[in-house]
Amino acid sequence: MLLMYLSFCDGTIQQQKQSVAFVCSQFNPGGAEFTTSQLLNLLQTNFSTYLIVNENETIWFKVPEQTQILRLNSSNVSAQLLSFQSIFNIQKFIFVESWNISILRSSIHLQQDQVYFLSTLPLLTVFQSSINQSSENEIFKQQLFTFKNISKVICTTKQDAALWSQFSANAVYIPTPLNNKLKRISQNDLEPNVIVIGTMDQFQRRTNLAVDSFYQIQKKINAKLFLVGSGANGMKSALLELAKIYKMEQKVKILDFYENIELFYEQGAVLLSCGEYGQMKTRQQAKEYGMPVVSYKKPAEFNQEGEIIVDNEDQMAEETVKLLTDFEYRRTAVENGYKAVEDINNDLITYNWIQILNGQEIEQTLPKVTKKELMERIKEVDLDIFTLFEFMEEE
Structure with missing residues (x-):
């Protein structure tokens, strides 16, 4: 069936809050998925939250009871997302590490100001993964063109946000949330x-x-x-x-x-x-x-x-x-x-996410990345990319 979902927390749709859906094609143990579970906790007070995953995926990390879990089947992803958007009145979609081209293409059918992309892996990782999948650069082109249609690419390092900005992507830096505030009292009694x-x-x-x-x-x-x-x-x-x-x-x-x-x-x-x-x-x-x-x-x-x-x-x-x-x-x-x-602050992270999802800008200074520096970084991971710079803004 086209629409499959788990039971709601109260059987109703909360209209008083803006609705945000995190789209994770899989929810296996990993940093991106764990970050998503943390963000669902941080944002649940200000937004009605949804988690969209494939129909047979196990939810490995804890998500708030208020978060509604929606399931995608293997048929037309774009149609299903549009159906979810209509039925549940979802205003914002955040695609989490969705390097899969079919998933990314589905975002094109949404309005630009409704689409965000959470990137917890460095930019060059995307290129390396693409090279493993194909010897052609066409997959790079598809990804880069897709990202230009996304309102924001949210990166977890300043350096990566600076790299994305070189490809005309509207990139912003917000670190991953802290998970623990308790420091170890003793260090010398630990087992090796x-x-x-x-x-x-x-x-x-x-x-x-x-x-x-x-x-x-x-x-x-x-x-x-x-x-x-x-x-x-x-x-x-x-x-x-x-x-x-x-x-x-x-x-x-x-x-x-x-x-x-x-x-x-x-x-x-x-x-x-x-x-x-x-x-x-x-x-x-x-x-x-x-x-x-x-x-x-x-x-x-x-x-x-x-x-x-x-x-x-x-x-x-x-x-x-x-x-x-x-x-x-x-x-x-x-x-x-x-x-x-020590400078990572969950309250500030929450505030910045709220600002971004409400269409506001956050003040930040990203490091300058020149084309020469980018080429040097590409060489560090031994990539053979010969068409990337045509996508970059002229300096």
Whole structure:
């Protein structure tokens, strides 16, 4: 059937509030989905909120009881969104990390001032994903033209908002909400648990490198490695086999996503981030909880403030061991992490979202990104893009 939805909280449509729908084609464990669940909580006082997902998707994160969940089936997405808009009087649609071209095209049938795009991954991630799907640049063109028809692209880093603005997109920066305000009172009584949280794969996240690094770590200290999240293409089995090759299967735990994921942030001693991109929300949460973050060096648009940056798995092992054995070094790393997130304010985030959704501008200064700098960043992730600049505004 065309329209499928779950039961309403009270069986009525609240007309006194403007209605906002977050469109997530999937709601698997991930930073974008977790950010969406947080925004639904922050915005529910000021808006009637909806979550639109595919019909068979599991809702992994908690959403407010007041949020109505609507389901899309595999038929015409545009028609279904227009139907939802009419029946539920939805004024604003926020497309969350919807890189799927068919989903993006459906936004064209909505009025421009009704469409927003929440981008929690850096711009170059979009291009990398597109290259993996197609050797042609046509998919870039379709995405960029679609974004020009969207009233706002809301980015979670200033650098990424600056990059989007180079493609004539109306980009704005609003950070992801904080999840935790409680700082750890003590740091020296933690078990030496090394944590990796997020999708497991060997391309974007490069989870296998965390296992390689841990092989060096466990030689020097009696630690455990927890890999927590969803796996792709048999990656969990491959990681388990890798741990067996290293003869450390008793020290490596590979776990599915946990609804109470906070336990790992509370009890973890060090977070490893090995991917070329992504895991921004995971790294932010670790800093909030007072867990030091050791990360591979990433392209310039990644915000890695308060993290220990390394160039290879040997350095990652060395820094992790130092964090687990040198309390003063650890204390400094924790304090740097706290400082990196101390300016993030949920009240200000809520206010900025309300302003944007009400058609108002927010005052902010984005860093200047020249075409030369953009090309340098493209080279950092080894992309072959030869038609991008025709979409950029002339300086």
